[in-house]
Amino acid sequence: MSLSLRDELRVVLSRDQVKLVRIGRQLTLQGIYSRVLEKKSIAYTADADSSWSNAVKTLAAALSELSTKQAVASVILSNHFVRYAMVAASQTLSNEAEELAYAKHVFSQLYGTSAEASEIRLHQGSAGAAQLASAVDGQFLRDVRAVFAAANVKLKSVQPQLMTAYNNCHSHIPKQDAWFAVFEQGSLCLGLVQQGQWCSLRAIKVGADWLEKLPELLDRETYLSEVDTLADEIFLWAPEYWKTALPKSLKWKIHKLQPAIRASFAADYDERFALAML
Structure with a gap:
């Protein structure tokens, strides 16, 4: 015997895409069982002035086409x-x-x-x-909330991509000093974590060769950082590059972080939707 609960709707607003994952939930004798019902990615033309109007319009159109009856939504915002x-x-x-x-x-x-x-x-x-x-931007958030209200979907939370990634895998980062990096198309957020505390953070524009140049980027950030550190380890969140070889470096120890997803999502896992499947 099971009781159906509200669906979860996970939404990732990227610079040029809106990704949605709808998750069905049932209350069983063993607890809450979740499964992926639908995955969808909609591309749009990024605003040249770093605005967000096209993201909001695309989100509104996507919600109108998606089955969102009695859904509760969580939004993850691109670091862009x-x-x-x-x-x-x-x-x-x-x-x-x-x-x-x-x-x-x-x-x-x-x-x-x-x-x-x-x-x-x-x-x-x-x-x-x-x-x-x-x-x-406050108006951006108000517009996002208005889109969900118009679609009759309860918006539970809005969180930056950086924090979503860090909260998912911080237990795998050692307590000693280490660098933490989150990649998304065109940018890299690179921060220093000491004893579990953020000490520095910068967002860097990067090109297609960013992974090859990662050791150089780390050398530069170490130099520019105002925090004194001997950290030589970096933990990298870049799910779509999970199968890509890491650059070799005599100085840096680079570790890939594997997103910790729910066991019931394993069969439907897709690196492109990693943030929405945590």
Whole structure:
């Protein structure tokens, strides 16, 4: 005997694609059983000015064609739509509102007045440590929420790709200093993690030869980073390159991270939809 639950709808908004995975759920005597019902990828023309209007339009069209009855959605945003900054700890800040205001000030210094319209999220670390902050255009998020409301789909969460990948596999990253990298077409987010805490992060534009040049990119980031480290290991999230040989390096130890997906998804797993199948 089993009881059907609301479907899950996993959505990945990339720079030039919208990917959707619909997951059916049933409550059984053994617990909740999930299975992939549908996978869909819709390409669109990326906005030349780094805008998001085409992403929202494509999402709206995709939801209108997908069976979304009683679905609950989670959205993962490409790093293309997200800005990041390290926010130094301050003992003068007494609550979350003050911390967010200070983070917005940091983003304004880095990115100018455009940061004032952003929604900012702090990814909490240890007390007294610098915090990783992310910023997304506020109008973009309002438009995304409106699309789901119009489709009568409950939107449970919106999360940056970087954090989705890190949360999925951080247990495989050792407690000592290490670099963590997330690749997506045209860009590489590269950060230093010390004792489980983010210490630095940069988004870098890369070309088709990015993997071959990864050791060079690491050399440069080590030089540019203001954090003193001897870290020589890098953990790479790039599911679509799982079968591609890694570059050889005398200095760097490069490890591929395999996404931790649910066992019931194994038969339907597709590297292109990895983020949506966690």
